[in-house]
Amino acid sequence: MPWNLETDPxxxxxxxAMLRASATTDNPADLTRIVEEFAMDWIGDRAFLRFHDATDSTLWSAVDDEYGVEACRGLAGAALLGLELITTANCGREPAYEASVDDPRGAGDERIAAIALAAATVTPASPDRSAHAVLIVIREAAREPFDARAGGRIVALAHRLSPLLDQLALAAVLNASATLELGAEDDDPTFLYRAEALEAYRGSHSQGPVLRLASPWLGAVYRAVVGLVIVSLAYLCLVDVGEYSGGPALIRLGGRTQITALTDASVVEVMVSPNDRVEAGQQLIRLHDVDDASESERLEQEFELQLRNLLRDPGDAAAQRAVTTLRAERERTAWRLREHLIRAPTAGVVRDIRARPGQALAAGEVLLTIASEESNPHVLALLPGDDRPRIEVGMTLVFEIDGYRDADRALRIEHVYEDVVGPAEALRVLGPEVAGDMVITGPVVLVRAALSSEKFESKDTQFRYHDGMRGRAEIEVRSTSVLEALIPSLEEL
Structure with a gap:
């Protein structure tokens, strides 16, 4: 298949791209560098663009001030005269080859291709369509000779450079000293350009850029915006955020025994004071028992009477029934008397006495609290029941006490209640002393986390925990990236 540009995309x-860069300059030196670098990249090892001065028939270089030879010498002169491509596999064997003209840096055995860059159109600058320049491409002897593909590339390049050289030639004519005599152009009706046009052309020595940015800050702002977008995307994809389960919590001081009233009664006497040390079985509070004491005395007297009658006549059935009935009533009365005398179930220190003499009590009301020597302070949290499958022992619970925002504590969960319970059952577990004003909506799961000490610090001051102190607890149940948190549907991908 013959070579053409369609087969070499x-x-x-x-x-x-090279032609676009060349079209933006009217400087012969810049054009020379662009063309020579392109030819070295795509065709040969070295390349030279030599301009032709038709007035004195010489070749000159825009980048080498020392180069200047007659246009008829060397392979360059032969190509210039013939206006066609000349190639040689070994320049040393060509009689027309001159190293100083064709390849000043060569060793004499290189492969050389030379072609004249003829004028694209007939103009006053080139009325005979003579050549503007010669392009010389050199390959080292070790490389392959110039084939049809390389020759086609050189010819295609020469044809497309011709209009650019026409532009440079026209610029040279307009800048020549002969055209500076203003007014001569107007007197000569055959002259192509007006004096005003020549002056305007001379005043613009360089073409403007294709696009002029309004502000030098625009590039910096653009780079900053791109960097910000990249950082934001990295943040969205790489940074994780936590999903938390939170709810109310309170402090419980373990080792505390609450003494409650067993029946409805009124307080007659409180026998202990706060911080008193008591022993197991020691009397604490006496409730109203006048009626029961009178009844007990009456039953005791009647029981003794019926017992004497039974001893006189063991066969008396009525006496036997009376003794049996009175014995049962006497035991019930004695039990009621014991209920009215509150004793300490265990040894400890009396805390938080709530009963006072004359106070009417209902069954189940707390009278006082006895604290043992060893306390077990812990946090009891009520978290949403939906999160129960994701809460496990060993996770971290963050507890913040109401009124002490700087005293939050990270605690280890030591027990998670197995079942999810309703509000009523949760309040029953908490106890009547704290259930009165706590509002729970929906099912919850109870979580317990141990406190390492009975004190906490807030604003450089030590405080003691007290039973029933309220706060809020949170547990991180899962984590996800910021992007997945913003677009939940991504988690399904």
Whole structure:
């Protein structure tokens, strides 16, 4: 298949980019560097662009001030005269080859291709369509000779550079000293350009950029915005946020025994004071027992009477029934008397006496609290029942006491109640002393976490925990990225 640009798309795209860069300059030196670098990248090892001065028939270089030879010498001169591509596999064997003209840096055995860049159109600058320049491409002897593909690339490049050289030639004519005599152009009706046009052209020495940005800060702002977007995306994808289960909590001081009233009664006497040390069985509070004491005395007298009658006549059935009945009533009365005398079930220190003489009590009301020597302070939290499957022993519970925001504590969960209970059952577990003003909505699960000490610190001051202190507890039950938290549907992917 013969070579053409359609069969070599990579070269065509590279050449198009080079031509666009060349079209933005009217400086022969810049054009020379662009063309030579492109030819070295795609065709040969070295390349030279030599401009042709038709007035004195010489070749010159825009990047090498010392280069200047007659246009008829060397392979470059042959290509210039023939206006066609000349290639040689070994320049040393060519009689027309001159190292100083064709390849000043060569060793004499290189492969050389030379082509004239003719004028694209007939203009006053080139009325005979002569060549503007010669392009010389050199390959080292170790490389392959110039084939049809390499030759096609050189010819295509030469044809597309011709219009650019026409532009440079026109600029040279307009800047020539002969055209500076203003007014001569107007007197000559055959001259193509007006004096005003020439002056305007001379005043613009460089073409403007394709796009001029309004502010130098725009690039910096653009880079900052791109960087911010990248950082934001990284934050959304890499940073995790926690999902928490929270609810009310309170402090319980373990080792405390609450003494409650067994029946409805009134307080007659409180026999202990706060912080008193008591022993097991010691009397604490005496409730109203006048009626029961009178009844007990009456039953005792009647029991003794019926017992004497039974001893006189053991066969007396009525006496036997009376003794049996009175014995049962006497035991019930004695039990009621014992209920009215509150004793300490265990040894300890009296805390929080709530009963006072003359106070009317209902069954189940707390009279006082006895604290043992060893306390077991802990936090009891009520968390939403839906989170029960995700809460386990060993997780971290963060407890914040109401009124002491700087005294939050991270505690280890030591027990999780197995069942999810309703509000009424949860209040029963907490006890009547704290259930009165606590509002619970919906099912909850109870979680217990141990406190390491009975004191906490807030604003550099030590305080003691007290039973029933309220607060709020939170547990991190799961974590997810910020992006998944914002778009929950991503978790399903």
């Amino acid at each position: 990579d070269y065509a795209r590279a050449m198009l």
